[in-house]
Amino acid sequence: MNLPIKPKSLPMSFRYGDEQLAFERVKRPLATASILIKVHPDCRIVVSAPENANNEDVLCAVKKRGRWIYQQLREFRKQLEHVRPRQYISGETHYYLGKQYLLKVNEAPDQGQGVKLLRGKLEVTVRNKDADRVQEQLSRWYKARAKEVFSRRLDAVLEQALWVADKPPLRILSMKTQWGSCSPKGRITLNPHLVKAPRECIDYVILHELCHIAEHNHSERFYRLMRQVMPEWEKTKERLDGMAKLFIT
Template sequence: MSFSYGDEQISFERVLRHQGSSKALIKVYPDCRVVVSAHEDACNDDVLTAVKKRGRWIYEQLRDFRKQLEHITPRQYISGESHYYLGKQYQLKVIEDLSQAPGVKLLRGKLEVTIKQKSPEAVQKVLVDWYRVRAKEVFAKRLDAMLEQALWVNERPPMRIFSMKTQWGSCSPNGRLTLNPHLVKASRECIDYVILHELCHIAEHNHSERFYRMLAGVLPNYMKVKDILDAKVSEFVS
């Protein structure tokens, strides 16, 4: 959905609000997404009216976040940069060594990347490959742990790792989970939330009231965890 404010057309996503006040809840995230939580019985016209009333606030939030994004410099993959793994920040240290095979080590608060010849592209490739391997291992362990809570799942679902720009995970109609390797940069709590979210889709494919009741039943603070994860999108995916 979208509305006009001044000379700008602002788009927003409507999602289901299954508890709390009957009013629409409007959030603007650091990556400039606008998400409106509204009850299932609220018609689109009423939601749009509520959003327009907060038009000035939404516009100002977007303006401020856009200014912040302008100052986020693209990663250069050089020593001294900060990179995430399992919710913690690590300083990147690039080591050039012709005698060693390219690889990554976590050592004393640093991500040590060894390559044969220094170049941003080479460092990026080694890091991306390392994150993917770690993601496969971490996600498999967390999936096993979350299946102990997801009593509605009869058998371990197949899982694949696939990079996505706008999603942390997805669940196909036949129950296959797809998880974003960038998610391994987040905390275990955030990883568990995404996995549980997708496991709920095995029983309920839509974001219905039943879906959110199921999710809240296994993770009561899921909204808080979701907000933490959403606030880090630009840092994790860049």
């Protein structure tokens, strides 16, 4: 079962002032009657609602929070005005394990190429300051770190996953639409971009896939397992969803 970077959703919208605001309705798996509204840093409005809630009730709940939603959007839009596409030059910020690091590009024609994390900076050494070369070196570095970090975190969370008898095989694969997946034979595949996220977000994705070893579908049994091993998993998922656009670059 795949864990998508962006959850399946139903597009809806409502009018606030002179603006028609679009939002995504997603299924809230917990057994609760409440409707959860979240405005993400990339200005996505996501409404988590129980499956049995009709669209009229969801729309009514969203309209009641219209002013708050608009204020959140206004703040995030101001922040996004200063966000530019990555150019892979010195001074940019890049993420690793949930923290931001300044990028420093060193041009050294006679030295080996590579990346080092030194004194709060990601230092990339290349033979010439070509953006594609810098991006390539960073991608290799992230994949190498991902392999090490994910293996350690898998060992750690396996102590909670008592239904898993042996450590499952782990594969690192770049994906645009998924954080991870679990094959029918129990092989776990994780997206190297996930290593840019905080540790608890990495643990959440790994636990999600480990739960699929016991229950391949998103059944009530699956969510019971998730609640047992990570009671606050929904909040962690929301945090990861909100930062996805910062990591998948």
